[in-house]
Each structure stands twice: as structure tokens, then as C-alpha cells.
Amino acid sequence: METINNTDQQIYSMPRIGDQAPDFEAVTTKGKIKFSDFAKDKWVVMFSHPADFTPVCTTEMSGFAERKSEFEALNTELLGLSIDSIHAHLGWVQNVRQNTGVYFDFPIIADLDMKVAKLYGMLQPNESETAAVRAVFFIDPSKKIRLIMYYPLNVGRNMDEILRSLHALQVSDKHGVALPLNWKQGDKAIVPPPKSLDELNDRLADTTLEKVDWYLAKKDIPNS
Ligand code: BEZ
Numbered sequence: 611m612e613t614i615n616n617t618d619q620q621i622y623s624m625p626r627i628g629d630q631a632p633d634f635e636a637v638t639t640k641g642k643i644k645f646s647d648f649a650k651d652k653w654v655v656m657f658s659h660p661a662d663f664t665p666v667c668t669t670e671m672s673g674f675a676e677r678k679s680e681f682e683a684l685n686t687e688l689l690g691l692s693i694d695s696i697h698a699h700l701g702w703v704q705n706v707r708q709n710t711g712v713y714f715d716f717p718i719i720a721d722l723d724m725k726v727a728k729l730y731g732m733l734q735p736n737e738s739e740t741a742a743v744r745a746v747f748f749i750d751p752s753k754k755i756r757l758i759m760y761y762p763l764n765v766g767r768n769m770d771e772i773l774r775s776l777h778a779l780q781v782s783d784k785h786g787v788a789l790p791l792n793w794k795q796g797d798k799a800i801v802p803p804p805k806s807l808d809e810l811n812d813r814l815a816d817t818t819l820e821k822v823d824w825y826l827a828k829k830d831i832p833n834s
Contacts, residue, residue: 631755633645638719654688658730660741663702744759
């Protein structure tokens, strides 16, 4: 994991794909958590938003809440974060529920001291020194970081793409395949290229694959 010291000698970590997710303890809207004990044997989608009671963030958090059952179907727990107090979180959750009926029924970390935001590279000082950017970390059941998205303060995320990416990671793991441009459930998957002449000859002889050439071949995968 890359660690950056800025001129104020503050430590900003920048976790990368393949790293173990840094451990932390935090206060959330669902009580205290220790990340290493959170969501055992499940995937975690951990995401930050710049601030409570702001418009884009309200649409995004509502998006996570409204599609929570789709994350659950993918064995995934949601975990939000912003650099706000627990009281602000509680007030905002209640306010959105009263206004729209949408309930943010997942833990949201109150990261007032910015400890977790700095640990996960969510605080990017040239974008904002006080608000977390819109980050999404996809963390597998072994607590390894598998995919990271960063969006600036002024552009909201795409929930279809977040769910598609999570599903693609799980399908890739399960079937040992790679997923092409715009892959979605039901599409063919890419078979890893051959690594020896024997494998290459087997590939050329295989009539079950859809082949553009020996290095670009696709196959059907069962719905999963
Ligand atoms: C918003 O969520 O609307 C927002 C938050 C911080 C900066 C800009 C927009």
C-alpha cells in the first residue's frame, strides 16, 4: 500500500487493488465495528460520500438503500462513510426517511477524525481537504481489495455499474474467466488465452468456443 506524506506531515494511505483492506475500528449508525470482524465470509462494498444533507449524496445513498436486496443476493454487505458526526448521520437518515420513505438500512461510519478516510485514500486534498471523495471499494470475503472506483465531488456514481462490477468479479472468480467490454449476465465470457503450444492446439481444435482468433475466444457460462 502506498503511503504519502504531504507537507503537513499527514499520512494519506492509498490502498491498491490486490492489497489486504486496512483494518480499523469505527462508530457507525449500526453501532461500533471492527472491520476485520465485519461481514464474515461476505463481500463488502464500502463507499464514501462527501457530506450528509447534500443533494447528490442523498440520491446516491438512496440508490444504495433501494437496491440493497440486490447486494444481499450477491452475498454482499454495504458500508457507508463520511466525515460527519453520528448525530448528523442519524438526522439525515431520519430526514430522508420522512421525506421519501427510503431508509438507509446499512451502517454508515461517522469518520469525524478522518481516520478511515485517510487510511483508504478517500480524502484527496487537492479535491477537498475536509470532505471524502466518492469512493467505492469492492472487498472480497478474504478482505482483499478487488476493485476501486473514485469519483469527484460533483459527479454521482452509477448503481448499475457498481452492481455489474461486483457481479463480474464474482463470476470471474467462480468460472475462471475474464469479462469483456460491457459484459452483463447472460453474455459470453472470455476464456484465458493458451499458455503453451499444446493448449494452443487444443484451443484451435475446440469447436464449442466462439473464436475471433486463438487468443480471443468466448464461451457460455451458466447463469450465476
Ligand atoms: C452533493 O452531494 O450534492 C455535493 C456534496 C459536496 C460537494 C458537491 C456536491
